Amino acid sequence: MKKILCIFIVLIFLLASAGCVGVNGGQNTGTGVDNNTVQSNNDDKHHVLVAVFSATGNTKRIADSAARILNADLYVIVPEVPYNEEDISYSTESRAIREQSDPTVRPAINGSVPNPDKYDTILIGYPIWYGQAPRIICTFLENNDLNGKSLAAFCTSDSSGIEESLEYLHTLVPKNVKWLDSRRFPAEASGDDIRGWLDGMGLTA
Ligand SMILES: Cc1cc2nc3c(=O)[nH]c(=O)nc-3n(C[C@H](O)[C@H](O)[C@H](O)COP(=O)(O)O)c2cc1C
DSSP states (O other): OHHHHHHHHHHHHHHHHHHHHHHHHTSOOSSSOOTTSOOOOOOSSOOEEEEEOOSSSHHHHHHHHHHHHHTOEEEEOOBSSOOOTTTTSSOTTOHHHHHHTOTTOOOOBSSOOSSGGGOSEEEEEEEOBTTBOOHHHHHHHHHSOOTTOEEEEEEEOSSOOSHHHHHHHHTTSOTTOEEOOOEEEOTTOOHHHHHHHHHHTTSOO
């Protein structure tokens, strides 16, 4: 009986210890980084933010890969009113086509970039919608103070290039923004393609 009681007590102790680890694992560890915060870029030379809007995941995959390669923070641009399937259908009545036909539309973003001042370089990613960046990218560029920062855009598309979208985005940012090499990727771009682009801008050096 004593033996059984001992085993029972040891079991309780082990379960309690396991529970403590679980709780601590979800809290701030004292390093200033909790589980919901993306790890900061550790590079002394570059402080890069990868910001992305992606409706069906293709551009998000490129953003994830770029952020991983650079050990950069990733900020996902979330619309206040999410786009459902109908909103982005090719129907002539869709929300996407309505927004893209009106250059003054600025769909609201849910939330904002934490500590935007800490970044000197922003990589901004989006899908091409009717030749242009989705209007929510204009909201992002206009909502953030980009004075003196370096910027590069990246996009995915079925076939369109990035140039037409870039021409318009250039008009939305302050004159002292330094544009780096912007790039269109196919949805299935490889890690090497993305690394090559980042290398070319000197961000991995
Ligand atoms: C509303 C809408 C408009 C699009 N317009 C174009 C276009 O003009 N040119 C093009 O090559 N692809 C176009 N596409 C295809 C997307 O750019 C492509 O699928 C992209 O990889 C989607 O990225 P995401 O998964 O990050 O949203 C369009 C897609 C949608 C939903």
